Amino acid sequence: MYLYDQYDQAMVDARVEEFRDQTRRRLEGKLSEDQFKPLRLMNGLYLQLHAYMLRVAIPYGTLNSRQMHMLADIGNKYDRGYGHFTTRQNIQYNWIKLEEAPDLLADLASVEMHAIQTSGNCIRNISSDHFAGAAADELVDPRPYAELLRQWSSFHPEFSFLPRKFKIAVIASDTDRAAMKLHDIGIQIVERDGALGAAFYVGGGMGRTPMVAPCIREFVPLDQLVPYAEACLRVYNRYGRRDNKYKARIKILVHELGKEEYARQVEEEFAHLLSQGIEPPLAELERIKPFFADPEFEFGLPTGIDRSDPDFALWVDRNAVPHKAPGYVSAVISLKPVGGIPGDASAAQMHEMAELTKQYSFDECRVTHTQNIVLPHVKIADLHALWTRLDAAGLANPNIDTIEDIIACPGLDYCSLANARSIPVAQKISQRFSANGRTAELGELKLKISGCINACGHHHAGHIGILGVDKKGVENYQLLLGGSEAQDTSLARITGPGFDEPGIVDAVETVTDVYLRERDAGERFLDTYRRIGMEPFKEALYG
Amino acid sequence: MKILTGNDLKSGAVVWWDGTGWSIYVNEAVDVGERAGEILAREQSARRVNAAYAIEASRDANGVRPAHIKDRVRALGPTVRPDLTLKPADPEVGNWVI
Ligand code: HEM
Ligand code: SF4
Numbered sequence: 001m002y003l004y005d006q007y008d009q010a011m012v013d014a015r016v017e018e019f020r021d022q023t024r025r026r027l028e029g030k031l032s033e034d035q036f037k038p039l040r041l042m043n044g045l046y047l048q049l050h051a052y053m054l055r056v057a058i059p060y061g062t063l064n065s066r067q068m069h070m071l072a073d074i075g076n077k078y079d080r081g082y083g084h085f086t087t088r089q090n091i092q093y094n095w096i097k098l099e100e101a102p103d104l105l106a107d108l109a110s111v112e113m114h115a116i117q118t119s120g121n122c123i124r125n126i127s128s129d130h131f132a133g134a135a136a137d138e139l140v141d142p143r144p145y146a147e148l149l150r151q152w153s154s155f156h157p158e159f160s161f162l163p164r165k166f167k168i169a170v171i172a173s174d175t176d177r178a179a180m181k182l183h184d185i186g187i188q189i190v191e192r193d194g195a196l197g198a199a200f201y202v203g204g205g206m207g208r209t210p211m212v213a214p215c216i217r218e219f220v221p222l223d224q225l226v227p228y229a230e231a232c233l234r235v236y237n238r239y240g241r242r243d244n245k246y247k248a249r250i251k252i253l254v255h256e257l258g259k260e261e262y263a264r265q266v267e268e269e270f271a272h273l274l275s276q277g278i279e280p281p282l283a284e285l286e287r288i289k290p291f292f293a294d295p296e297f298e299f300g301l302p303t304g305i306d307r308s309d310p311d312f313a314l315w316v317d318r319n320a321v322p323h324k325a326p327g328y329v330s331a332v333i334s335l336k337p338v339g340g341i342p343g344d345a346s347a348a349q350m351h352e353m354a355e356l357t358k359q360y361s362f363d364e365c366r367v368t369h370t371q372n373i374v375l376p377h378v379k380i381a382d383l384h385a386l387w388t389r390l391d392a393a394g395l396a397n398p399n400i401d402t403i404e405d406i407i408a409c410p411g412l413d414y415c416s417l418a419n420a421r422s423i424p425v426a427q428k429i430s431q432r433f434s435a436n437g438r439t440a441e442l443g444e445l446k447l448k449i450s451g452c453i454n455a456c457g458h459h460h461a462g463h464i465g466i467l468g469v470d471k472k473g474v475e476n477y478q479l480l481l482g483g484s485e486a487q488d489t490s491l492a493r494i495t496g497p498g499f500d501e502p503g504i505v506d507a508v509e510t511v512t513d514v515y516l517r518e519r520d521a522g523e524r525f526l527d528t529y530r531r532i533g534m535e536p537f538k539e540a541l542y543g
Numbered sequence: 544m545k546i547l548t549g550n551d552l553k554s555g556a557v558v559w560w561d562g563t564g565w566s567i568y569v570n571e572a573v574d575v576g577e578r579a580g581e582i583l584a585r586e587q588s589a590r591r592v593n594a595a596y597a598i599e600a601s602r603d604a605n606g607v608r609p610a611h612i613k614d615r616v617r618a619l620g621p622t623v624r625p626d627l628t629l630k631p632a633d634p635e636v637g638n639w640v641i
Contacts (some may be wrong), residue, residue: 028552029590049617051555080627094621097554268629341623352627412613421616423623471609475641 001062001364002147002291006113011155012109015116019043020102029097042122044115045101049416052096055118056108060128060146060170061089061367065358068365070111072350075263078104083350084414085343087334087407088167089457091129094414113339114153121162122495123153123233127169129177130368133292134376136324140196142172142189143468144289145225149187151291152226159233164241164248166233177328178331181213182206182461184250185232192219194425200233205253208454211251212298216264224270228281231270236261243433263344294325295362299359301327313396320383327380331361331391333373334397334405339427342408354395360386363396369458370407372400373432403438403445403512404430407458411451413466418451420468425449426506433512442512445525446484460484463526464511465492466504477504481511482529483539493534496542504535507541514540544574544603547582548614549595557617558592559607564591567617567629570606605639615640 004012019039026036040046056071063071071091072406075083078100079093086092096104108114117124126146133141149168153159159166171188180186187200196221204213220228239257243248243540254262273279303326307313320329333353334344345353353373357365360382361375368374378386390396398406402496406429413420426449433439448462452469458541459465465480476498483492490501514524514537519528529537547560549571556566559572560582566572575582579597586592599610609615622629622640 033593049613050620051550076584095555099553109545318597328585412616413623416613418613425623427623475612520547525574 001064001145002059002288008151009109009112012112012114012116015043015114016102016105016109019105023098023102023449032360038120039285040098040101041119041373042106042116044118045098046094046119048094049412049414052101053414054093054096054101054104056091056113056115057095057125057152058090058113059248060126060129060132060143062132062143062355063365063367064363065365067111067113067356068350068357070107074104075347075350076299077107078209081348082110082344082346083084084341085371085373086347086368087369087371087409088125089130089417089454090125091367092410094261094410113438115471120160121164121166122160123156123162123166123168123287125370126150126153127167127178127183129171129173130366130374131321131330131376132172132179132366133294134323134328134330135175135177137171137175138173138323138324139189140172141193142170143187143292143294144285145172145187145198145222145411147169147288147291148226148280148285149229152229158238162233162414163242164245164250166236166250168229176485176487176489177368179458179489180204181489182210182485183213184459185229186213187225188231190219195221195223197248198225199229200228201233202266202491203259205249205251206453206458206460207249208246208453208456209249209252209459210309212489212491213251214254214259215255216266222285223282224274224279225274228266228270229353231266231273231362232343233542234269234273235265236419240522249261251497254315256316262540277337281352295364297325297328298376298379299326301379305383309384311391311396312384313395315387316383318398318402319400320378323377325377328377329380329383331375331378331383331386332368332400333375333395334399335372335395336399336405336430337394337397337429338404340404341423342426345373349393349395353395355494356389358384361472370405380504400438401444401446402440403447403464403508404441405446406430407446407448407462409450411449416449417454419466419470420451420477422449422451422457422466423466425466425468425477425501425504428501429508431511432477432505434511438512441516443524445512447508448483458485460491463493463524463529464508466508467494469498471498477501479504479507479540479541481534482526486524493525495534495538511537544600544607545576545579545608546572546600546609547575547579547595547597547598548572548609549592551586552593554589555593559618560586560595569609571610572600572607579584608639
């Protein structure tokens with residue numbers, strides 16, 4: 001995993017002291033809230049419904065045990081004993097005191113972490129495949145490229161005041177586990193004639209105008225990765241709609257110009273940048289790469305699993321994922337207990353996950369965009385011991401990629417932009433399907449809930465999506481079907497009029513009934529929907 | 544009635560204008576009538592409160608009830624964590640929000 005060099009550490013430490021001074025001046029009245037707000041937001045500190053909220057960046061979702069222990073300690077020391085893992089592979093704390101925020105950031109910096117660029121119209125934390133470095137199907141580990149882009153985008157002065165926020169994801173396999181095409185820039189590392197390069201997908205996003213990013217260039221040589229990204233950003237920075245917040249994302253620019261014209265302008269800018277000789281030397285990429293070298297996998301490990309305990313066998317079937325090294329798997333820790341809050345983990349659970357990270361996964365874990373945690377490199381022979389520990393900590397929910405593995409944004413329980421609560425809907429749906437026993441039968445079914453049109457809960461990309469709206473001051477929920485954020489990315493469509501809270505839970509059951517009735521052998525919910533279309537679902541919902 | 548709410552500058556805690564200062568209990572909120580703008584300006588510049596605003600509310604036998612669900616969630620705490628709300632022992636609190 002990447003370790004800070006002296007520059008990284010010095011920058012982060014200096015930023016903490018700068019923010020300490022800014023906070024002091026705010027508390028002494030030398031800065032007004034209007035002056036202070038942009039400063040605190042640059043350090044990830046929002047004001048939300050109940051208190052200040054801090055969003056901490058977890059680059060490409062990778063953490064070591066020391067960092068995970070620190071996230072737990074912060075939960076105990078500065079918050080109320082828990083944290084919320086988000087769909088951008090970050091963590092949020094909901095009960096932060098302004099007067100304590102500088103100390104918190106200093107604690108974070110002591111484990112090479114920060115909250116810089118987790119808010120504002122800048123390049124946000126770069127996300128990636130949560131099985132990077134472990135997946136059997138990847139070309140290379142995508143994280144060195146994500147790290148290079150992290151270094152390039154951190155404090156990049158030209159891109160600190162973009163028209164709007166900017167999110168980048170990097171993957172390196174044909175299977176997309178990072179919603180790559182729903183980012184402002186999605187990058188896939190690909191191979192051509194034996195050389196590695198990057199395919200650029202630009203202008204995707206969710207929010208009020210969801211768009212799937214078109215590919216604007218199929219192959220950018222690796223030594224030109226940064227200048228090409230720079231060219232994409234420059235064209236956006238120049239022509240993005242600063243006049244209208246709702247049209248300011250790059251997706252609108254790419255859509256309005258058309259992908260060909262946008263790509264043409266990027267090429268022009270790219271040619272200019274190449275003539276300047278400012279691309280970072282490949283030596284920097286080569287310096288970064290060894291940080292992501294494979295851990296020392298053992299050879300000749302046993303691959304058999306004793307399935308005599310049915311609970312354990314079920315967990316293995318649902319939560320263990322094939323690994324590139326024989327004798328290993330990646331184990332997914334579900335943060336989705338039945339009736340629980342998706343993505344929340346108590347400080348005690350974080351401490352335990354940190355211990356397990358150290359003991360069973362070469363001191364490395366990952367946060368997934370589905371709000372779970374991955375131990376990427378676990379020996380098959382250790383699985384039972386791991387599962388036993390997880391079970392004792394309430395972390396052995398065997399439900400990955402099922403209807404109980406719900407993505408939900410904080411919604412009106414925490415978020416000041418929300419129209420409706422998301423979490424209670426998630427809780428009721430997981431309880432309903434756990435009780436009616438259909439979870440297994442339904443197979444892979446991705447259900448995603450957002451509390452407003454901003455789509456932090458990825459509702460457009462759910463096989464089933466739910467969007468909270470405000471209907472004359474009362475919470476109401478729209479149902480969407482047919483979205484995907486995998487390699488077959490598609491945007492979900494609204495079924496029709498919305499439902500109240502009990503109604504939306506029933507509606508989800510209704511559409512799953514249609515699926516069970518109509519499906520062909522081997523079809524997932526999404527496949528059946530794509531084959532039979534919206535009508536049979538509408539008919540069942542609205543008669 | 545019209546009441547004032549905001550967040551405590553230092554702690555971020557949700558607070559309500561009680562006529563002389565800021566209380567964490569919505570039931571202590573007072574009707575400010577026409578004086579909202581004047582009180583908000585004074586209190587924010589005195590740095591006793593942050594991001595404060597005026598809202599509609601009503602008073603009944605159970606106390607003060609903000610008109611909008613968002614402010615009822617603020618008054619109580621997250622409905623999904625009854626252990627963290629202001630009235631943790633009361634099983635009915637969640638219903639009050641809706
Ligand atoms: C509670 C504080 C939060 C606030 C104020 C907030 C605000 C927003 C806003 C305004 C947007 C729309 C931006 C746009 O379309 O221009 C957005 C998008 C998004 N947020 Fe959040 N959000 C919050 C929490 C979260 C959480 C907890 C997650 C993860 C669970 C998250 C993940 C995302 C994602 C994935 C998007 C979609 C990005 C896109 O449109 O491409 N946010 N957020
Ligand atoms: S989708 Fe809306 S309600 Fe949910 S976290 Fe984002 S801004 Fe808040």
